[in-house]
Amino acid sequence: MLFNSHVFLLAFLPLAFGLHALVERFRPDWRLAVLVLLSLVFYGWWDIRFVPLMLASIGMNWLVMRAFLTRPVSWLIPLAIGANLLVLALFKYLNFFADLVSLLPGVTAPHLDWVLPLGISFFTFHHIMYLTDLRAGRAPAFGLVKYALYIAFFPQVLAGPLVRWSEIMHQFDERPYARPDAMERIGRGLILLVVGLSKKVLLSDPLSFQVNSVFEKAAAGSVVTMAEAWQATLGFTLQIYFDFSGYTDMALGIALLFGLVLPQNFDVPYRATSLRDFWRRWHMTLSRFLRDYLYIALGGNRRGLALQLAALFATMTLGGLWHGAGLTFVAWGAAHGLGLCAGVLWRRTGRHMPALLGWALTMSFVVLTWVLFRATSFEAALGLYKALFGQAPMGSLFRWRGLAVPAAIALIGPSAWVVVHRLPASRVLAVGLAILFTVIVLKIGDDANREFIYFQF
Template sequence: MFFNSYLFILIFLPTFLIAFYLAAKVLDNNGLFLITTAASLIFCASSGLTNAIFILGEIVVNYLFYIALKRNRSKHLLATFITLNVLFLGVFKYTDMAISLINAVLKTNYNILNIESPLGISFITFQQIAFLVYVYKNPDFSTNALSYSTFISFFPHVLSGPILYTEDFYSQCKEKIGKINWDNISSGLLLFSLGMAKKILLADVYGKMVNAGYDAIESLNTGSALFISIAYTLQIYFDFSGYCDMAMGVGKMININIPINFNSPYKAVTIDDFWDRWHMTLTRFLTRHVYIPLGGNRKGIVRTYINIMAVFLISGLWHGASLTFVMWGLVHGLAMIISRLFKKHISRIPKLITKALTFIFVNFAWIIFRAGSFSVMKQMVSAFLRPGLSLTTEVSSAFAKIGFIDINFGYNAALAIAFVIFGLILVFTTRNSLEITNKCKWSIKGAICATLLLIFCVLSFTGTTTYIYLRF
């Protein structure tokens, strides 16, 4: 993927920005939308032509749905279009899971099809569903094929979100998006650089230790298992929020504000607060399009808790075609219900304690998320019960480099623990990337610092790595 290679940094992104700003001198927004859509399709085609064809097909089909809704504002028509989008998503993501379940329950032996999901299918599907609902609820809204194609395919966010909101995107496009704003360019460059640093200098380093631990899971003890669980908690945050920072950074450079997806989630004082801060655009989507249509909290306490559980089960299943993801959603749903039930009692507990308990719960829930299967999850739980506090050799030896800097000084275990503590300090005490860059003004000094950080990250590429959420 371009986001994981020198090509994106050195060739694709600068070429796009130069072409975009040169074209902005003579073209209106429609012309810029055409250029952006073309760049997005090229970006997706870099990982396989079928990915670009899929996104283009999705755009064409759903734009035809939009035209049909404009001509006939029918709730049944809307339901049909939403169902078709969900079925399309289901065929790619859940066919193999369904076959596995049938084989397990009925003792059959149907072959797994190994269907490969197109990149970004989950995010694109949800965004198009939200768009169709918005069109239905706002009959005066109108758009054209060029702006819609940019809205769906915009390359910074298309692979792993955030999910764009229809009203936010189109309100921004009332102004010319190609107008040069040096403050936006400066903050966008810094956002992009911070996101890249999160991915390359933090998430990938934690990821190597996590992978080493899971590859030698039988040798883990209590100390190593705890270390690995915390390292994964840091990895998934820096990995996913790093991607979103990069997406916001590119958008900012061309005056499109992509919504924030993470607001320092590990600072949350309750599980409710965590879900107000983690993957915020998905939470907003599920609240708008699942929780509220099911009745929200308007139909009594029991129904409210059923609706909450439905949202989290759907969230778990959305993340992947595995029962472990469903279980992860289940435990978060139960935690949310318990938090609501004892809200008054929890509010009397010092925030420092509830913050610690929330982090501990989230950390151990990530074990279910990372395991991938119940057998691996069981092995990880067993490792916590295996006496021993030192890091295993497999885990400590995986901590050998930060970026391109070799840190293999013979004290790997101590350095690895220090690096995890450093990550915890970052997530608990520092501002998030958007807060850092919100008041960023153009300056030569700032641009140089952001560029140097970006260069360091580029030099630190050790090969193609993938973002965790590309799987979802």
């Protein structure tokens, strides 16, 4: 079920919160098991066939953990990580590799139209983080229920944030509603939920109408005007930000309702003054994962400039492939890899770049590469790039008013996380949020019940 749906907001969430509160009050020893059960119900709501895969994934990785602690042979953890990646590849990348093989003359590889299990990339990366730290001696053993909740916790199982075991496992042992700040946490959780819903329903979804039509037009091979191309490119830049950061705000808010603090994932990324700064602000938990579990493993910046640049390029290219099984995603990741490499070389010159110029160059790069991310083919992307740079009719339907307010919010900030933790409690705020929530619920009942962009990854 979607966070932005009546069944979740008006049925599942209040029932789950009430059940959790009762269990926490009268049978706290059942609390984690109840959260696991609620998470499996939430996950199975999409497609009950995915639940056995989730349970098998949890069970097998937990058994690997137990086996490694009993007999720490060096090959067991790499084998388990390889098996996790193999399962991910079978569901997500099999047809992508088949298409690559089919590029060879005289070769036609068959497609297997398997349904992609939601959240498989995210829970696979959670397994990898834990197993890697276990092998390095940084992670302790956990019981099956705790480990299952770490993997399957419903606010973050579908689209993150990517949570390290060290950030959340210790919270499982707390009595969240016995804390002196329990009501404050619940209040801030509700605010984050409403703010995230507002981003999704009131900002992101309206942008999708003008964005999707233009990208579909380009995909069909039709001529896109310059005005349409800029409208769609700038629109998608804002749409994906409000869509994904809105989901994250909701995930963080819902987790707070159940007494768990998840890590922040966005920090006003469109104010970044360099590409490195952008990736420290955008999908921050993925950036940390790529840095700590891939870039450093490939050598990082410890073995000379050439290897550093190669590791950086490979990391971002693989990061692009993680986002989607398509060459346009690979190209998007590779472009960001080249951009980050250019940043490394620039910093080595010791020269200073004015912040305004750095912001302008960074935003131009980010906006233009979003075309590769959104386009369904290189042909569609090329058609849009031609239109963006004047190789198409000018057009006259640039709707700047629809972009102005979202752009101002995205650029001026601050992040929802900062705002929520600075707002003082007041009746006026409570009434305002209640009214806003009511408007959103009515809007959802009207026409706003769109899936989140990152669900496809």
